[in-house]
Amino acid sequence: MLRRLLVLPLCLLLLATQTFAETRAKDRVALVFGMASYRNVTALKNTISDASALARTLEDIGFHVDVRMDATKDEALAALDKFAFEAETADIALIYYAGHGVSVQGTTFLIPVDARVREAKDIVTASVTMDQLLAAADGARKMSIVILDSCRDNPFPDVIDLRDPEVAKGLTTGKGGLAAPSPDRGTLVAFAARDGEVALDGDGANSPFNIALRTNIVKPNVEIGLLFRQVRDDVLAATGNQQEPATYGSLPGEPFYLTADATTASPEPGVEELAVAWQRVVAADRANLEKSAEAGDTRSIVGLALAKLDRQSTDYAPEEAQALLEQAVAAGDPDAKYRLAKVLEGGLGVDPDPARALKLYQEAAEAKIPAALNDMGYFHFSGELGLTKDRDAALALFREAARQGHTEAMFNVASFAANGLVPDLGPKDAADLLYRALRGGSELALDGLLNNADKFPKETWAGLQQILADNGLYDGSVDGSFGPGTRRAVLAAYGIFETED
Amino acid sequence: MRTLFATLLLALGLVALLPPGAAQAQECLDSSGEFYVTCTSFSSDSGSPGIGPGLNSGSTRTIVRILQGADATCGSELIEKRYRIDCLRLYYLKVADALPDSGDYLPIKTAMLDAAAKLDAIVEANLDERTPPIRPREGHKPAAKRLPVVRPVQEDMADIALAQAAEVVKETELIIIRSGGDPARRTEHYTDIAAAVEDNLVILRSA
Numbered sequence: 001m002l003r004r005l006l007v008l009p010l011c012l013l014l015l016a017t018q019t020f021a022e023t024r025a026k027d028r029v030a031l032v033f034g035m036a037s038y039r040n041v042t043a044l045k046n047t048i049s050d051a052s053a054l055a056r057t058l059e060d061i062g063f064h065v066d067v068r069m070d071a072t073k074d075e076a077l078a079a080l081d082k083f084a085f086e087a088e089t090a091d092i093a094l095i096y097y098a099g100h101g102v103s104v105q106g107t108t109f110l111i112p113v114d115a116r117v118r119e120a121k122d123i124v125t126a127s128v129t130m131d132q133l134l135a136a137a138d139g140a141r142k143m144s145i146v147i148l149d150s151c152r153d154n155p156f157p158d159v160i161d162l163r164d165p166e167v168a169k170g171l172t173t174g175k176g177g178l179a180a181p182s183p184d185r186g187t188l189v190a191f192a193a194r195d196g197e198v199a200l201d202g203d204g205a206n207s208p209f210n211i212a213l214r215t216n217i218v219k220p221n222v223e224i225g226l227l228f229r230q231v232r233d234d235v236l237a238a239t240g241n242q243q244e245p246a247t248y249g250s251l252p253g254e255p256f257y258l259t260a261d262a263t264t265a266s267p268e269p270g271v272e273e274l275a276v277a278w279q280r281v282v283a284a285d286r287a288n289l290e291k292s293a294e295a296g297d298t299r300s301i302v303g304l305a306l307a308k309l310d311r312q313s314t315d316y317a318p319e320e321a322q323a324l325l326e327q328a329v330a331a332g333d334p335d336a337k338y339r340l341a342k343v344l345e346g347g348l349g350v351d352p353d354p355a356r357a358l359k360l361y362q363e364a365a366e367a368k369i370p371a372a373l374n375d376m377g378y379f380h381f382s383g384e385l386g387l388t389k390d391r392d393a394a395l396a397l398f399r400e401a402a403r404q405g406h407t408e409a410m411f412n413v414a415s416f417a418a419n420g421l422v423p424d425l426g427p428k429d430a431a432d433l434l435y436r437a438l439r440g441g442s443e444l445a446l447d448g449l450l451n452n453a454d455k456f457p458k459e460t461w462a463g464l465q466q467i468l469a470d471n472g473l474y475d476g477s478v479d480g481s482f483g484p485g486t487r488r489a490v491l492a493a494y495g496i497f498e499t500e501d
Numbered sequence: 502m503r504t505l506f507a508t509l510l511l512a513l514g515l516v517a518l519l520p521p522g523a524a525q526a527q528e529c530l531d532s533s534g535e536f537y538v539t540c541t542s543f544s545s546d547s548g549s550p551g552i553g554p555g556l557n558s559g560s561t562r563t564i565v566r567i568l569q570g571a572d573a574t575c576g577s578e579l580i581e582k583r584y585r586i587d588c589l590r591l592y593y594l595k596v597a598d599a600l601p602d603s604g605d606y607l608p609i610k611t612a613m614l615d616a617a618a619k620l621d622a623i624v625e626a627n628l629d630e631r632t633p634p635i636r637p638r639e640g641h642k643p644a645a646k647r648l649p650v651v652r653p654v655q656e657d658m659a660d661i662a663l664a665q666a667a668e669v670v671k672e673t674e675l676i677i678i679r680s681g682g683d684p685a686r687r688t689e690h691y692t693d694i695a696a697a698v699e700d701n702l703v704i705l706r707s708a
Contacts, residue, residue: 371707378706382697394704408705415703444705448696452703 026064028092030055031083031136033076033110034069035099040116041155046201047098050149050210054096057214061259063094072114076128080136085471088439089495092258093140094147095133098210101150102160107131108148111155120160134189141441143186143224143256149209150192150199185405186252190228192235194246200239208238209245217258221284224256225299229288251299253335255281271309271342278303279310298333301325306339309349318349329360334367341372345385358385365397370406373397377412395422402433407442410434411449418460430456431463438493446494453482461486468493564609567596573640574648580637583629583653586666588637590620591648593673616673620666627654627662 034051036044048069055067064086068079080095087093100111102123108130115126130148137144154160192199192209201207206214212234216227232245255277281289281303292300305324308317325343328336341360344353361379364372377397383389395416401409414433417425434456437445449456458480465486468474474489488498574580575588593613600610632653639645654662697704 374705374707378697378704381699381702381704406707408707412704419701421702442705442708444696444708448703448705452698455698455701455703 026086027090028063028094029083029086029090029140030058030063030065030094030096031079032058032065032067033071033079033095033097033099034067035071035097035111035113037070038100038111038113038115038155040114041100041111044099046205046207046210047149049205050098050207051096053206054098054210054214057218058094058096061218063092070113073112073126073128076110076112077132080128080132084136084139087137087144088139088141089441090140091142091441092145093137093143094145095137096147096149097133098149098207100155101148102127102154102156104160110148110150117156117159123156123160130189134187138187139439141185142252142254143188145188145190147190147213148192149207149213186224186256187249188224188228188251189248190231191246191248193243200243208235208243212238212245220259221257221280222259223281223285223289224258225251225292225297226281226285226288227258229292253299253302253339254278255303271306271339271346271348274306274339275309275311278307279313279315282307282315283313296331298328298331298336301328301331302333302336302339305336309343311349316349322350334364334369334372337361337367338364338369338372354385358387361385368400368404370401370404370409373401373404374406374409374412377401377409391416391421405440407437407440408444410437410440411442411445414460415455418456427457427459428463430460431467434460434464435467435493438490441495443494446490449490450487465489563599564596567592567599570639574637577641579641580635581653582663583632583656583659584635584637584651586620586654586662587624587652588648589666589670590617590624591651593617593620612673616669619669623662623665623669624652624654627658629653629655 032051032055034048036048038044051067051069055065058065066079066083068075071079083093083095097110099113102109102111104123109123109127110130110133111127115123117123117126130146133146134144137146192207199207199209204211209231212231215234216222216230219227222230228245228247232247235243235245254274289300289304293304301324305321305328307313308315308321308324310316322340322343325336325340329340337360341357341364342348343350344360345357346352358379361372361376365376374397377394379385379387380390380397381394395413398409398412398416402413410433413422413425414430414437416422417430417433418427422429434445434449438449453461460480461482462478462480465474465476465478465480468486468489469476469478471493473492474485476483476485476489491498571589571592575585575592580588594617597610597613597617600606600613602610629652634650634652636647636650638647696706
């Protein structure tokens with residue numbers, strides 16, 4: 001028996017608790033490092049003023065900023081640990097590092113002020129790695145940004161010969177590569193200079209990169225992909241093309257701003273909201289977006305396409321939108337396949353085409369797009385889009401998506417596990433998945449859990465209560481009963497804090 | 502049964518999502534002065550003059566009011582359980598009757614007619630021919646207009662029949678959710694809001 005339910009909009013959920021006031025966790029958090037007074041290597045001149053200036057700028061545009069100057073390795077790691085927890089309930093987490101760094105065979109080591117490096121292998125134990133910075137920012141719900149304002153040349157020329165291929169072998173951190181980024185959430189890594197290039201200090205108190213960054217991030221309504229393109233252009237101009245900043249990573253499917261004017265709300269990722277949001281980018285910066293699209297940037301092509309689906313805009317042209325999406329699909333862009341599938345499934349301005357939608361969902365899922373994997377799981381579960389119901393297939397897809405950090409998929413796997421339908425996962429695993437889905441910021445998971453508390457057995461609730469207690473979010477008894485205290489703790493895990501009036 | 506109605510009304514709470522400033526549906530009283538909110542009545546035979554083809558908050562509010570009437574009449578303790586399914590069917594027909602045969606409300610109209618037919622089938626299958634039908638007043642108010650004839654199901658089959666009716670309500674709810682909002686928003690409802698519950702398994706689509 002298949003039954004449908006309405007997942008309550010969050011506002012309705014909150015209306016039910018009018019006797020409580022609620023506060024939301026900080027939606028943008030930043031951690032700023034400035035390293036200058038090195039004890040064992042050359043001290044740096046501008047890093048403290050660069051870090052201070054950027055911290056002030058970030059505060060001005062609404063970031064909650066933690067500033068750590070001249071941090072030792074232990075202090076840096078403790079700050080990263082604290083930041084990682086805060087980042088989980090924030091939309092944007094940004095880490096800025098100004099100080100010495102060295103890049104060896106693709107691993108970037110950042111040097112705390114107490115680093116003592118007598119031989120090459122010491123660098124692993126003495127430094128903080130780029131991976132650790134990325135991991136600390138990775139929990140953010142929409143965008144993780146790591147900015148490295150550092151020349152990754154070699155501060156230890158007497159100890160490490162970067163030309164020696166044997167050196168790299170001794171410097172492995174034992175960590176694998178980063179997980180495949182989800183298109184729902186963006187990760188951006190910005191370097192002040194390309195690998196091996198020197199980042200210039202400039203003539204004044206701040207480096208050219210720092211100045212360009214601060215100048216551009218305060219500009220309202222500049223989409224982040226276009227913003228860092230502008231930073232690069234400014235630095236190239238200021239340094240006579242000697243220094244070229246580089247960015248890596250994947251940007252979210254929705255347009256994203258570090259500074260937005262008062263009328264800008266960050267969109268939820270429904271297709272209509274995406275359409276409206278991209279239309280705003282077009283209105284503000286059409287030339288740059290079109291330039292990127294012409295250069296073959298599929299994200300810009302998809303953005304232009306979605307902008308044409310905004311019914312309120314004079315640019316509304318669903319057929320052109322479909323043609324642009326087809327262009328990005330033909331270029332093999334899996335995210336474009338997922339977007340086009342949604343348009344064709346729902347008939348957004350075009351005739352619905354469930355068969356083609358299914359094919360595109362399948363292709364996007366084969367390309368491991370987490371949202372597509374989860375939706376394909378949903379179709380197998382519910383028997384929609386002409387599929388035969390198949391729970392085994394659904395669960396396998398949910399697990400694959402959950403492994404990639406997809407929060408609704410985590411919830412779905414938890415649902416199976418809580419009901420004893422996953423041989424290798426028990427109630428504690430279900431609880432852990434539910435907690436991670438909440439920390440990951442899934443509003444659907446929050447609503448799905450609170451509105452279907454009875455669908456999760458006591459053992460799962462007890463497991464969740466224990467995790468909430470371990471993280472300082474719950475002080476009631478771990479008895480598996482879902483009551484007001486547990487409800488409050490679940491909301492807190494998501495990032496909503498209720499206090500009695 | 503109250504929960505059953507409240508759930509449906511909750512779905513229609515999507516009225517809050519509809520465009521602000523949308524046209525208000527015409528509201529009027531019938532000759533008795535008691536039959537509230539809409540110019541249609543159980544006996545009207547064509548679309549409401551108050552509801553146009555395009556979705557707007559006023560029209561949706563009119564539908565909500567009719568269904569609130571269903572809650573007040575069919576969900577009341579004043580009506581025996583065995584009459585409730587047929588009572589709800591009449592309100593569904595009333596909603597369908599209030600809606601035009603084209604435009605954005607057509608899916609809701611079709612859903613309401615389908616639901617009414619399914620409720621009719623449930624009543625027919627469990628009909629208690631030995632108990633007389635009733636004609637309750639709207640909202641059980643003394644001076645209110647009476648509903649058309651409401652048929653009972655057999656007493657011992659009432660709970661099973663009500664469970665079947667609840668399923669019909671759930672199905673209808675989804676269709677209404679998916680029709681809520683302007684067409685640009687519809688894709689979101691088709692793809693983002695839906696969740697499935699089956700055998701205690703709550704399954705979410707991607708946000």
